[in-house]
Amino acid sequence: MKGKRFYRQIGMGLVTGLMFLSGTSLEAQALLTVDRSMDIAVVNSPEMQQTELSLVRSQERLNAQRARLRSQMSITLNPFEYEKTNRFDSQTSEWFLNESASSGGTFAINNRILPTDGELTLVNRFSYDYSFTESAYAVDPINKTFNNRLYLQYTQPIFTYNRIRMETETLELDYEASLIRYLLMRLSLERDVSVGFYAVYSNQMRLEIAQDDLKNNEESYEIISNKVQGGLLALEELYQAEVNLATSRSGVFNAELTLANSRDQFKVLIGLPLDTTLMIAAEIIADTVPVNQELAITHALNHRMELREREIDLEQANFDLIVAKSTNEFAGSVTASFGVQGNSEEFANLFETPTNTPAIGLTFNIPIFDWGERKSEIRAAEASLQSTQISYEVEQTNIELNIRSVVRNLKNLENQIGIQRKTVENAVLAYDINLERYRNGDLTSMDLGLYQNQLSEARMALTNAIIDYKIELLNLKIQTLYDFEKQLPIIPEELTSNEDNNR
DSSP states (O other): OTTHHHHHHHHHHHHHHHHHHHTSOOOSEEEEOHHHHHHHHHHHOHHHHHHHHHHHHHHHHHHHHHHHTSOEEEEEEEEEEEEEEEEEETTTTEEEEEEEEEEEEEEEEEEEETTTTEEEEEEEEEEEEEEEEOOTTOSOSEEEEEEEEEEEEEEEEESSOOHHHHHHHHHHHHHHHHHHHHHHHHHHHHHHHHHHHHHHHHHHHHHHHHHHHHHHHHHHHHHHHHHHHTTSSOHHHHHHHHHHHHHHHHHHHHHHHHHHHHHHHHHHHHTOOTTSEEEEOOOOOOOOOOOOHHHHHHHHHHHOHHHHHHHHHHHHHHHHHHHHHTTTOOEEEEEEEEEEEEEESSGGGTTSSOEEOOEEEEEEEOOOOOTTHHHHHHHHHHHHHHHHHHHHHHHHHHHHHHHHHHHHHHHHHHHHHHHHHHHHHHHHHHHHHHHHHHHTTSSOHHHHHHHHHHHHHHHHHHHHHHHHHHHHHHHHHHHHTEETTTTEESSOHHHHHHHHHHO
């Protein structure tokens, strides 16, 4: 639960930042870094947009609930009512005409009390009533009266749970869950973007290696051509050099096609137009990072958003259990009010002799027999709560298991980088030595081609090993929410410590 306040604080900040980014225009040419690619992908991803809208909806529903907890003022007006009827007096067995009219309004201030689930209401009702009757027995055939009643009323439910608090906490959990889903999707998108970015970079390096190979074969072809013309080599060597040169040119062409395809796929991933000229700006450095497995596991168990999701599920399951226990419950309410009421034919005399109007009421709801409905609802809610608890424990185990696996993979990839680096060094030395032998005529072009292929493969293997390590390091960052390159948590510690102090 340590990341709870952080999730709530950054929610609308993320949304605001995304709205700002969505207003920026993309040029026909794009020089992209990993971070810039991620910013573009967040803005253009339909899944991210839908999750963002879900986050906004949850936030606004929570805002509406908090607004409902404030004083609600309302005015109800009845500007004019008129009625004319012919009535029958059973005592005199006579029909008489009755005419009445009224005008008035009600002003109310309503407050919902969060700590007690009570409701405090201040009401003022004012009206003017007019009546006329043709009955011969009426003392005053015409009656004109001003009426005003002002009272304060409080209603308190008893023997039941606090519904206002539960409604508010449910909406808070719904908002936090929406924010967590947004952040999880963002992390997943970050991984996809990084994989796509490094795929383009890898193909870019493959093209550079193919171009270097072509350059070497062109030089080799010139050397062989000169030696053949000078009678120092047989014509077969020139034929083989032509094959090697054509193969290198084909390799460059294939590398260009592969790079173009990967660029298009990456444009689709981050939402750029296909006609955008895409350039990757990256420098892959083979620096490794020390990783403390115990720190990784501890930080993940304290901050992983999936665990917070399971905790939210647990809280909601507890709410469901409370609601289940309220099925056909014994409950009641107390209502008390106090006010003053005035009546007068003259408005100026309305408040001269007010009358106190105290009132109190007590209501009970007593269930008698429900055929086992309440017991079944409780058992169902308890089963759901236990299932959610099991899911939480399984999630903890899976997180620890995955982190252990990632740390082992990082160590293996670190060894692979060292091996591939040494392989490249040896391949360079071997190629330089055999190139000199080739120039001296001690080696055939076919043999030199083998050493050249070994060098190209070694360089590509080193690049891929470094990229695999970077991807796995990003995976560890996502798994632990801790950046081991910067030795800093993704969630600032001061936010989590402030949350612990405020709980």
